[in-house]
Amino acid sequence: MNIVECTNVKKIYQQDKLEVRALNDVSLSIKKGDFIAIAGPSGSGKTTLLNIIGGLDVADSGRVLVDGNVLSTMSQTELATLRLRKVGFVFQAYNLILVLSALENVEFVMLLQGVPSSERRERAKAILDDVGLSDMYDRRPAELSGGQQQRVAVARAIVSNPSIVLADEPTANLDSKTGASLLEMMEHMNEKKHVTFIFSTHDKMVMNYAHRLVSLRDGQVVDDQVHER
């Protein structure tokens, strides 16, 4: 079953008087439970693609289906609700909420979902334990290293059991060792919880972790292969 289906997706940015074809006719199907990398050099359209799949941005043309929902017909509130229930985001710059502790950051998503507070707390602790932060519950983002912050971000993204987690260059700000261990953790979560991961990267080492590798260049899919490790 396909959890994401993009058909002839186009996105054109107007920069000064120049047209930038960020996505030029991209079609892509992603199966549930996959662990997939979108690879390509800087400017190839990775972020644009992930944002469109996650409903943060809208395609100019083409169709995007996420877990059966046609994104182009949805309002901002509906998109936010879809993201809340079905999509987790991990960003290159971590983007945790600075005034909340690690535990509260993870809880916040469940608060939005209306999960009762005791259950919220239990689940947040369990997931932080899973990502290896069992003694960091009460630290604020400023008191955590980059790798630890990104682990909190992954925990926040997967705690509500979304259909997909979109991670835009999650290791770009980390050294290679920390990056590798983050990916191992993500892979482990993918296997344990059957969460679909879609992450972008331009790093060969990171690509090696992917079970499927989609290569983008100038807004077009130039290669798509199942990856043998």
Add this chain to the structure above:
Amino acid sequence: MSIDIKMAWRNIWRNPRRSILTISAIAFASLLLVFMLSWQLGSYDTMINSVLKIHTGHLQVQAEGYKDKRSIRLVVPKPTAVSAILDKTPGVAAYTFRANAFSLVSSEERTYGAMVVGIDPAREVNISTLKKVVREGSYLSEEDTNKALVGELLAKNLQVGLGDELVVLGQGRDGSIAATVVKVKGIYSSGLDEFDRSSLHITLKNFQDVYTMHGAVHELVALGKSLEDVPEIKKAVATGIEKMDKKHRLVALDWMELMPGLIQGIKIDLVGGFIFYIILIVVVAFSILNTFLMAIFERKREFGVLMAIGTTPWRLTKLLLIESAIITMVGIVSGIIAGSLVTWYFQVHGIVISGASELMKQFGIPERMYPQLSVLSVSIGSGLVLVITFLTALYPALKVRRLRPVEAMRSV
């Protein structure tokens, strides 16, 4: 504590200086409003009481139509029947009888028209400040016949002093000519120019003889124990006099009906005050607006993230409104406390005002005034601040809904 509220609280203290400034602005506005409203409402109480004490009392019983026509024939024929009702009405502190007749008053030099008022000297003391404002000579006594108290300005116009004689010429109740000669026993100055220029007081007994009143009077003037008792008293007295003589209908009039100008003056003063208050609050509102717009501008990226992880626009609005509600509440509560303390200090010690306002001068208000803390004076101002800051906070809180996550996250 819920995460929402925790988050709002911590966000407020991310920029402590700005938040404290905003809270102070709100607190200061509330403080000022509590004080000024207490002052304003308190001065009305003083004003009303001092005016009513020289003039109309809290309540009068008169013949129907007397207030407008002032005809000497519209009398209360049996004053004792009415006083019996007043005696039985709870809340009545004191009452007296008066009779009035517009007459010509002549000295050797000049003639002026004036209101000749017959008073019961003993009872009058409990009702009005007339005795206290006699500056020259002395107050009337029960037995004084053909002796008069004259307003200072009237005395000046007539060019008379203590002991001088005045000829009074008017029309009696029965239509006959009423004429007498009175000696100036005292000169009073109430501070109300109108009153001091056009009135002259003699004893009620004397008046009834001269104007052939046959025991009738024009007004029963009553004071309640407090201004708040007046509506109750009025109701009781009105039902009492309803049952009396059908031919000579009587009415009970409260001070607002007797002195419509006073209420009008107060209303105008209130409106003036409120214009000032609104300006004050609008200034504060702009400072709040500035705080919230800055906060949104600085935290755009964070709002983008919140939206990306599934916060709906409404939820974002709610988060911001919680923040502004906390700031507003902290400001208002501290403003009310500080304002009440300041007001309470002056309520005990009073404030001396040198350049009294026109309205106050006109009604002869004492120099030392006392603000009056009340539920009303505390709640009106802070309520206004609450409503206006909420409306102000609504704008940025709704504006944030127009943010698009991608653009918001791109900003630093």
